[in-house]
Amino acid sequence: MNIQEWDSLSLFQWQACPGLVSHQNKLKSRTSCSCEGTKILSVGTLDGHILVFNSKFELLVDFVACEGGVTQQLQLTNNQSALCCICLDKQNAILIQFWSVKNVRKRISNDVVCLYERRLYGIPNPLFPATSIAISADVSFVFCGFANGTVIQLQGDFLRDLGSKQDVVFRERDSITNLAILSPRKLFVSTTTQTFLYDIFAKSIETLENSGLAIGCSEVFMQRSLVCANSSFISVYDAKNVSLLKTLHVEGTIQKIFSCFGYVCLLVSTTPSLSTQSDGNITNEETSLWFSILDLESQLTLFHFEIKEKSISNILYASDDCFFFYDDYPPQQLIRLPQDFVLYKCFETEEFEKSYLLANYLKCSKDIIRDCALRTALQYFEGGQSEKAIDYFIYAIPFSDSALIIKTYLEKRLLKCLLRYLEALAAEGHAYSFEQSTLIFLYVKLRKFNSLMTYAKSGTCSTELLLPILRKYKCFDQMEALGKIWNMPFVCLEVYQEKNLKEKAFHFLENCHDYIDMIGISNQFGTWFINSDPLRFxxxxxxVSVSLLKLGKEKNLITFLKAVYLSTFMQQPDLQMRLWDTVKVHSKDPIVLKFINTRKLHALIQKEMKCMNPDNESEAFLLIKDCKGLLDYESSILSLQAVHWSNALDLLYSQKSLNSGSNDTIIQKLLKDPKTADHLTEIYDDEAMLHLLRFLVQERSITNVHEDLFFKILENCFIQFKIPIQHILDILMKDQTLTLGTIKKLLLRWETHCSSRIDENDRQYTYLQKELVSNQSQLNSIPTEDQLCDTCEGVLKIPFSSYSCLHLVHRDCATESICPKCKSGVLDVPPINHDKHPSSFHELFSQLSLLESFML
Known part of the structure; x- marks a missing residue:
């Protein structure tokens, strides 16, 4: 794949760094090597110095690693606490050193300490420099490659200087160019002609590619992949199994590859080309150097800039900083632009589509991405590119104005574009009633019934919106399918009714057993079923009624029968009789039987009102006779009065009267044993007697079976219970057959009884009047002066005690039970309950009792 075909995004920008001019002069023509970390940057020089900078390129420390020597290679450990250095001293000896830079990195002090220093052996010609170095994660292995094709392995505890051993593990004819530890077991080695994998533990070598790499043309990127650059090709390997993932092509020759800002950076030189001028002379163009930042995973060129090859002197970089040093002008720093600034710059230039791509790539918040998409959509929409705008309207959901989009696209008849938008809107869960209705309409209009069914099954579609549209456009097949999927029998039956598919409807009805659904079917389709096949329905x-009875759901059965009667069978008395008879055979519940008998009687009356037939009254008479009181008497009486069935009506009145006392224990006790009327006062009270009288008056209007019992109860109400006559007359007035002559003897006896009671009351009054006069005379004989205590002769005050001889003493003086004055009286002791519960009322009552005894 050619990188030039990728999209280009401007996410970086040059920034002049005049403050680095002093470092530029110090590093100019002195830099021999460098290494980068996340916090610090180290630079080795040709005179044996090492300079340590922070991420802002501020010098932290400058120290001498090898006096009079050359620093050839630098490498930081993984935790960046130590710096490994390979240098050539002035005796042409190759030295390896470990320097502690922990305090320098944390800015605790500027002191650096050499933790380890050894000379490397096995180098035939010391004039060949060290070209690469690799350190294991636990700093237990160090590999150093040289230009003479030698790789030396050192193993030991370098940071504590506890000893080490070294060995030549690899020797080739060509120079070693790159080393990289891919895992604790695998070492990547490249020369100018080949690349290898070295097994550290097995000490075996495996050829990876038969093409070599230049120095600085390999990089372990993000610990996940190995990136190698050979000429104009980039190979990306998986770091774990070293399998080739992809190969990319670049125009030009790659001179260096490194990672910075979390991306892969390239220095690419273009090959010189010959051009012919107008006069025929051939000119040689200068070689150009290009710097690019690539995102290999997303295949985006994030930055692309041309640098004149002769003008650049050095490139120093850390994980998030990159500095370019030039021969002719001040250094520059490459900075990453803030995402808000990048997007705002796109908005200024109205590059809205580019802003959307950037927002997606930078993983901005969803609201920012939707805002960029909406700007892009409106730009295309206003430019008349409605079909292209719909994609960005979809990306902008829910920021898009759905109402405006639907109106415009319907007017332009861009139905397919609108359908795509509404499908995306529904998938995001932002389609409401208006959008859902439009989406359903488009499915029907474009005949996309498969998509319609899929949308209906998704669970986001409202049946209240879907069914009316399908009904309007007569999409009965889809309605039937959805009715079966959603278990909606009414929808299926509606389709069968519209198509007049009677057999299919009855087959569907036979498979329906839920009484709630059957009530709905009866309400909505009962008339159609009756007209189709009344007996079958x-x-x-x-x-269904019998199944409810078998399940013991009598209350549900009553509800079901009432519903189907009102909705379907009200005007079908013959079908009613068929239904009631079938259910009655299987029912023993009195409530159900009462309901069925009442409805059956009404059905007979309804048949009589339609067509008079003597058999109807006979059947009604038998029904009333056999119902055993399980009948709604009030409604039945009204119905029978409408058709003037006198025999049935008389029987019904009789049944009602008997039934009214069937549940009354007082009435039943009297009817079972009429002899209890001889001793009523021992069993009943006034209210019970009036209750019996009401029942017997009602019964007398129907039959004279209990005539003797009626008069006996009436006589007792008058004489024994002494009930006010007005209460009795109020009850008797309800008996239309009772006359004054009928109860004349009873009234005369009541008058005689009242006269004797009056005489008795007069005699009691005379006696009581005489008693009152006698008591009054005794009260008047009581002296008005103070009474004295018969024991201590002190003034007597309440409370006091008395003796049976009528001597009075203080309560405290009543210490003896025999009167101390006459020796014959006995002390009166108050009731025990008064002493247990003393109160002012009891005290007063006790004093009045003593006073009464004294007066007597």
């Missing part, structure tokens, strides 16, 4: 209703 009636039998189905009876089958």
């Amino acid at each position: 009636t039998d189905k209703m009876a089958e």
Whole structure:
């Protein structure tokens, strides 16, 4: 794949750094090597110095690693606490050193300490420099490659200087160019002609590619992949199994590859080309150097800039900083632009589509991405590119104005574009009633019934919106399918009714057993079923009723029968009789039987009102006779009065009268044993007697079976219970057959009884009047002066005690039970309950009792 075909995004910008001019002069023509970390940047020089900078390129420390020597290679450990250095001293000896830079990195002090220093052996010609270095994650292995094709392995505890051993593990004819530890077991080695994999533990070598790499043309990127650059090709390997993932092509020759800002950076030189001028002379163009930042995963060129090859002197970089040093002008720093600034710059230039791509790539918030998409959509929409705008309207959901989009696209008849938008809107869960209705309409209009069914099954579609549209456009096949999927029998039956598919409807009805659904079917389609096949429909209703009886759901059965009666069978007395008879055979519940008997009687009356037939009254008479009181008397009486069935009506009145006392224990006790009327006062009270009288008056209007019992109860109400006559007359007035002559003897006896009671009351009054006069005379004989205590002769005050001889003493003086004055009286002791519960009322009552005894 050619990188030049990728989209280009401007996410970086040059920034002049005049403050780095002093470092530029110090590093100019002195830099020999460098290494980067996340916080610090180290630079080695040709005179044996090492300079340590922070991420802002501020110098932290400058120290001498090898006096009079050359620093050839630098490498930081993983935790960036130590710096490994390979240098050539002035005796042409190759040294390896570990320097502690922990305090420098944390800015605790500027002191650096050499933790380890050894000379490397096995180098035939020391004039060949060290070209690459690799350190394991636990700093237990160090590999160093040289230009003479030698790789030396060192193993030991370098940071504590506890000893080490070294060995030549690899030797080739060509120079070693790159080393990289891919795993604790695998070492990547490249020369100018080949690349290898070295097994550290097995000490075996495996050839990876038969093409070599230049120095600085390999990089372990993000610990996940190995990126190698050979000429104009980039190979990306998986770091774990070293399998080739992809190969990319670049125009030009790659001179260096490194990682910065979390991306892969390239220095590419273009090959010189010959051009012919107008006079025929051939000129040689200068070689150009290009710097690019690539996102290999997303295949985007994030930055692309041309640098004159002769003008650049050095490139120093850390994880998030990159500095370019030039020969002719001040250094520059490459900075990453803030995402808000990048997007705002696109908005200024109205590059809205580019802003949307950037927002997606930078993983901005969803609201920012939708805003960029909406700007892009409106730009295309206003430019008349409605079909292209719909894609960005979809990306902008829910920021898009759905009402405006629907109106405009319907007017332009861009139905397919609008359909795509509404489908995306529904998938995001932002389609409401208006959008859902439009989407359903488009499915029907474009005949996309498969998509319609899929949308209906998704659960986001409202049946209240879907069914009316399908009904309007007569999409009965889809309605039937959805009715079966959603278990909606009414929808299926509506389709069968519209198509007049009677057999299919009855087959569907036979498979429906839920009484709630059957009530709905009866309400909505009962008339159509009756007109189609009345007996079949009636039998189905009876089958559901019987199943409810078998399940013991009598209350649900009553509800079901009432519903189907009101909705379907009200004007079908013959079908009613068929239904009631079927259910009655299987029912023993009194409530159900009462309901069925009442409805059956009404059905007979309804048949009589339609067509008079003597058999109807006979059947009604038998029904009333056999119902055993399980009948609604009030409504039945009204119905029978309408058709003037006197025999049935008389029987019904009799049944009602007997039934009214069937549940009354007082009435039943009297009817079972009439002899209890001889000793009523021992059993009943006034209210019970009036209750009995009401029942017997009602019964007397129907039959004279209990005539003797009626007069006996009436006589007792007058004489024994002494009930006011007005209460009795109010009850008797309800008996239309009772006359004054009938109860004349009873009234005379009542008058004689009242006269004797009056005489008795007069005698009691005379006696009581005499008693009152006697008591009054005794009260007047009581002296008005103070009474004295018969024991201590002190003034007597309440409370006091008395003796049976009428001597009075203080309560405290009543210490003896025999009167101390006459020796004959006995002390009166108050009741025990008064002493247990003393109160002012009891005290007063006790004093009045003593006073009464004294007066007597």
